[in-house]
Amino acid sequence: MIRYFYLSSFALFCSLVVEAQSVSGTVVDHSNNEALVGAVIMSSFDTTITNESGRFGLNATLPMDIQIRYLGYEEIIVTLKKSGSIIGLKPSSTELGTVIVSAGATNQSIYTSPTSIGVIDTKLLQRDAPFTTTSAINRTPGILMQSGTLNTNRLTIRGIGSRSLYGTNKVKAYYDEIPLTDGSGNSTIEDIDQNFIDRMEIIKGPNSSTYGAGLGGVVRLFSHRPEPLQTSLSVSQTVGSFGMSRFSIRADHNDGKNQITIGLTDLLSEGFRDNSNYNRKQAGITARTQISEKTSISTLAQYTWLKAYIPSSINEDDYLNAPEKAAFTWGQAQGYEQYNKGLLGITLNQQFDNSSDLKVSIFGKYRDAYEPRPFNILTENTQTIGSRAVYSKEWEVFKLHVGTELFRDKYQWSTFENNYTADSNGSVEGALLSENQETRTYQNVFFESNYALTNTISVSAGLNYNHTAYDLITKYWTNGNNNSGAYSFDPVLSPKLGINYQKELFSLFGNISHGFSPPSLEETLYPDGQINPNIKPESGWNYELGTRGQKGGFRYDLVGYYMEIKNLLVAQRTAEDAYVGVNAGVNNHFGVDLLMNYTLDINQNYQFNTFFSGSWMHYEFGEFINDGNSYDGNQLTGVPQWIINGGFELMSSKGFYGNINANYTGEMPMDDANSLYSSGYFLLRSRIGYLLPIKQLEVDLYLGADNLTDTHYASMILINATGFGGAAPRYYYPGNPRSFYTGVKVKYRF
Known part of the structure; x- marks a missing residue:
């Protein structure tokens, strides 16, 4: 009997051990x-x-x-x-809380960061149409993204980059750990479809030593990650006005140790304007494997094919009376850009113990492009290789991060005659005009540190060392000159210092930081192809003071700043397709950014949210003499003094949801003399939908509208436009009139 009791007890104990793991x-x-x-x-x-x-x-x-x-x-x-x-x-879209942000090498709570940073998550992106991220970016204080067409965009942060003519320059961008910015400083953020974005973080000003201390700041895109412990398949189709159509499909798997996402998108548009057809196809894959408890490896690969016709800017008469027109020569030549682009990155994250780790990334990119323009045909090929490495060590009250980033661009370009005529039905490639190759090497060495003085006060410091050099080989030029040569910019040291006070859900912070922006390709060369040895990078100091807080459902983020920029880079236009870069003076940028949000929980399924953001931007030329003319005291060209956004939304985990949001953008000077201004404008957008869960299936039906007030406005301006051959200058890219879209997204969880 006793033996039976012992055996029974042992069996019960074994079963409990098996069951209660x-x-x-x-x-x-x-x-x-x-x-x-x-x-x-x-x-x-x-x-x-x-x-x-x-x-x-x-x-x-x-x-x-x-x-x-x-x-x-x-x-x-x-x-x-x-x-x-x-x-x-x-992260919750309606709470700051202790959300972890990546303002530098240190991932930290947004309340402990001494940096002005905007966070745009998936839900904020989904307030708008899925065709572009422009509206979501423009709701971030201090940011302006002008969009002439889907493929012609200019992003400025606190006025930096406003003098770039047709794209984004002087603002650095990263997709995970892969730089989207090329060796000439150009970034194409709009190329990444929403299907592949989990979150965006925008660091304003030169506050990030680990990402190059760019004068304008850094835009970080984080690739989409699968939901935890799920396998799913998502398919969506959206159609809208002006022939807009977007199809996407994405497969996700996450088993807790292995994550993989495979996606495909196809975006089409006939466009509101003549000669503005657009087609972008994109395929991507991201994967992350936890090899061991302390070792993981991530891979990102993406391929993009694009063909986008270019209507270009138009003059004032056409803008007012026939905004659907393309520029005459661009319409006759049927100008467009077409390219294949790919990127690949691999990141190893090795944790040595609970206090130190090493992250190493290697990446490669290529771009092969063909662009028929009225004045010539441009062919381009860019190949990039690079690496990033960051070592981090943490003590009880001190954190240290050291690292380096190195990449090398090999850029080859040629121009040909464009022999189009009124009867040629588009561009016709003619004789070779020029053939060149530029190799640019870009290296950053950096460190960042953070020291906790007390439980509530912390101090951070950083230093970035940059060296940029390039070699030019002229293989052919019509004038017969050999413009080959090498040039190296003087090394740039960019320090930063920040302090932060935090108590519960309140923080007060300040920082001083230095940044720089290297000249673009056009600014480093004279129109005849010779190296411009006198050009210098822009550089400047940034001073910030801000506060963040949250009480109940209300939160706010308020920042005041001043930035002084020296060696302002100016691209002087000498012909329709020719520019020369000069350093023309000093800029003074004063500004205030404000973000507010109030959230009310109606019940366990519904939440009501109101939001407001405002930017006051007083940017002026301190000392600016260009081509013999003084513009001291004038307002910075291409930037408004006020941007205001506001709206409200009803959010639901299931059932009905919707939002309405408004944007006011003030008037902008279109020339350095401030003799011409674009009109300020008001835009209204809305999106409603119904989310229907059916067991493992989730169906999202939605309907939206842009520019509900049918406002006539310029969605992008070309600053300091010049007319050639007696033609009126072409300043304006007309924005789309009232438009609608509708779509469905189906997600199945296996």
Whole structure:
């Protein structure tokens, strides 16, 4: 009898050991994989919190459902099927909380960051049509993204980049750890479809030593990540006015240790204007594997094919009376740009212990382009290779990060005669005019540190060293000159210093930082192809003071800043297709950025949210003499003094949702003399939808409208436009009139 009792007890003990296993996991930020310390994990058996490494342990039986809560992040319920899973949380669109941001090498709570930074997550992107990210970016204070067409965009941060003529320059951009900015300083953020973006972070001003200390700032795009512990397939189709059509499909898998996303998009548009047909096809894959507890590897690959016709800018008479017209010569030549572009990056993240790690990335890019223009035909080929490495070490009150970034651009371009006529039905390639090759090498060495003086006060410091050099080989030029040569800019040291006071959900911060912007390709060369040895990078100092806070459902972010910029780069136009760069003076930028949000929980399924953002931008030429004319005291060309956004939205985890948002953009000077201004304008947008969950299926039906007031406005201006051959100068890119779109997205969770 006693032996039977012992055997029964032993069997019961064994069964309890088998059933009540010790289950572990890790909770991280969904986008940047930063550990979330103090996240609450609840199951029907146990409750615990994550430790300093984001890890937790439970005594429970697998599989089991757990609920995870963390301030500033969306609450989730997931089913654990195995121990060791990594679970990512998405930041809440309506709370600052302790959201982890990547203002530099240090991933930190937004309340402990001494930097002005804007965060745009997936839900904020989905307030608008899925065709572009322009509207979401323009709701961020201090940011202006002008969009002439889907492929002609100019992003400015606090006025930096406003003098770039047809694209984004002097603002650095990264897609995960891969630079989207080329060796000449140009960035094409609009190329990345929403289907491949999980989140955007915009660092305003030269506050990021680890990403090059760019004078304008840094735009970081984070690739899409699968939902935790799920496998799903998403398909969407959107159609709209002016022949707009976007199809996307995406497959996601996340088993806790392996994440993979494969996606494809096809975007088409006939365009509001003549000669503005657009087609972009994009395919991408991202993967992340947790090789061991301390080692992970990530891969990102993307291919883009684009063919976009170019209507170009038009003169004032056409803008007022026939805005649908293309510029006459561009229409006759049927000008367009077409390119194939690819990027590939691999990142190894090695954690040595709980206080140190090393992240190493290698990447490669290429772009092969063909662009028939009225004045010539341009062919381009760019090949880029590079690497980034960051070592981080953390002590009890001190963090240190050191690293380097190096990339090398090989850019080859040729121009040909364009022998189009009124009867040729488009461009006709003629004789070779020029053939060149430029190799540009760009190196950053940097460090950042953070020291906690007290429980509430921390100090950060950083230093960036940059060296840029290029070699030019002229293979052919019509004048027969050999313009080959080498040039190297003087090394630039850019320090920064910041201080932050934080108590609960309130912070006060300030910083001083230095930044620079290298000249573009056009600014480094004279019109005849010779090297311009006198050109210097723009450089300047930035001073900021700001505060952030949250009480109940109300939150705010207020920043005042001053920036002084020396060696202002000016592209002087000497012909329709020729420019020369000069350093023309000093700029003074004063500004205030304000962001406010109030959220009200109606019930467990619905939430009401109101939002407001405003930018006051007083930018003026301090000392500016160009071509013998003095423009001292004039307003900076191509930037308004006021941008205001506001609106409200009803959010729902299931059922009806909707929003309406308004934008006011003030008048902008179109020439340095401030003799011409574009008109200020008011735009109204709205989107409504219904989210219908059916077991494992989720159906999202939506309808939206842009420019509801049918405002006639210039969505982009060409500053300092010059008329040639007696033609009127072409300053204006007309914005689309009232337009509508509708679509459906179907998601199936396996």
